[in-house]
Amino acid sequence: MTGPAVDVHAHLLLPEVEALVAGQVGLAHARALDARRNGPKALSVNGPMVAARVPLLTDPAARLAAMDAQGVDVQLVSPSPSHYHYWADEETARKVWEAAHTATAAHCAAAPERLRGLGLIPLQHPHLAVEALDHALSLGLLGVELSSHAPGVELSAPALEPFWSRAAETGAVLFLHPFGCTLDERLDRWYLSNTVGQPAENAVALSHLIFSGVLDRHPGLKLIAAHGGGYLPTHIGRSDHAWRVRPDARGCAHEPSSYLRRLYFDSLVHDPHVLRELVRAAGADRVLLGSDFPFDMGTEDPLAALTEAGLPPADHAAVRSTNAIALLGI
Template identity: 30%
Template sequence: MIVDCHAHLVPPALLESIRANKARFPNVRQIESADGLALAFAGGKPTRPVSKPLSDIGGRIAWMNKQGIDRQVVGGWVDMFGYELQGEEGIAWSMAINEALLAAAKAEPRFVPLASVPLGDGKAAASVLKAAMAAGCPGTMIGTLPRGVGSTLDHSDLDPFWAAADETGAVVHIHPSFDAGDVRVNDFNLANGIGRITDAAVAVARLLMAGHVTRYRNVKFFAPMGAAALPFVIGRLKRTQAITPGVADPAQGLSLLYTDTILHDPRVLKFVAGMVGADRLMMGSDMPFPIGDLEPLRIVADAGFDAAQAASINGGLAEKLFRLA
């Protein structure tokens, strides 16, 4: 089985439901334009419009067929996770996303859905995660900023969520956010080129140093894009641990992470494999975004893995991790 472990989907039925149920979500403003539907949560600034490729299921299946991909693990779109929504509205919003993803996967079984959770509230996120896992999701995709720019995933308020992920053995895909607050990446398309990496690196490094990755050992922590450059800086993190009292061992945590191949350079992929182990790697595309890998099997072939390693990276590990068997 060939499995793309990292992709995004906004089912058309979800957009239809959002448009038809404005009263259900009073703190979600809808902005229609020729480019699609944008959203603003709780008085915040609007998201980017939902791009057509995010909802083009036919086009996605055609691309999978061309690439020889059997299954695709799909989270929603981080811009739409709505962590700003409070209480029951936040819970209802996440559940609406999950219901649409589960329905899309039922209609097209080649999709494997990752749940959204209301991460602004750790207890609510725990409850929604458990419900989504019971309904068939193997885990969740979360953004790096649960309460906006400057917030962290290791805050004690989120302990109930991490405990629930540990209890259920969930895959937790830690996905970078669109705007992490660093305006220096707003030129040259560096938000894609480096901003996604730095955002994820800081978020996951905090989880390593805080000890979450070693404490919640039943969680399958997934840090995309070659573990977000952390293999390159692990020596610095180890040195930081040595001079900083009370910090967990980042090297032990790094060895427990799972990651994907979206690096666009086979030399870098081989380096990451040497640092974290080829048995922690999974082939991914980041479809449908332009910064993703449109021919994701090629980098695995070009990196020169042996047959057993390539089979694991191209689907064997994902089949186990996402419970596809």
């Protein structure tokens, strides 16, 4: 265990971004939709939960102390998905990504050997995505975070082709992290909006990338799927079957399962059996340590969760350290 432990799934709160959008009508509508999708009980828990974690989400010193306690050497820090603001018009969207990139870069600059950052793109405005990516890279961020979809925009949308091309060309890291779920009120109790909604959104988004041929056209993409890729990696056999028997499912050149080895996945699946299956399905060189730091749906001890999976030593070391070192250029 000589290499650094690298956590690729850790978040940051950005008061600068929220100050920009405060009071806007679009924000009020987005919050109303979020309330409808999550339900009142979830919202009553979310507020105090986030409030208790504000120091960890904003103060580099508090973050580093928590990392030391976990035994994590390096974090890849991404803005909280609540900062996507995919309702924003073009002018507001540009202000959001510029503020997010500047603040994230400043946070990581407090400990550049231990913190690396990701920016945002305005997924609702695909024609601006390349500009936003380039801005993030210009400030020393490693890439950008994006959700599973934006209103009217799937990841398979032709309008995103220039973005995928630029990301592959630059070697940018892309972190796929859903926010919200289109199943709406069906998931508005028992926190199903997150426990079921997030894995479902990941599976849908990755399926769009696979079946549409995005990964055929851009094989060099460095895309990490949060939450172990959701339901897709452990149920990929159904996708393979559809590809074999249904002509309308032949949008990609090869069986869908083969594309798992072109993607990356974090280890945050909350079950050692599922983590072992993820490693089997995607390959030990495609799974990275992830914690969802510091939220309650993450793990406070990502290294213990990894150890519990009982992977062979070489696979354990790959997930803990070496895969991320290679991918992030640490």
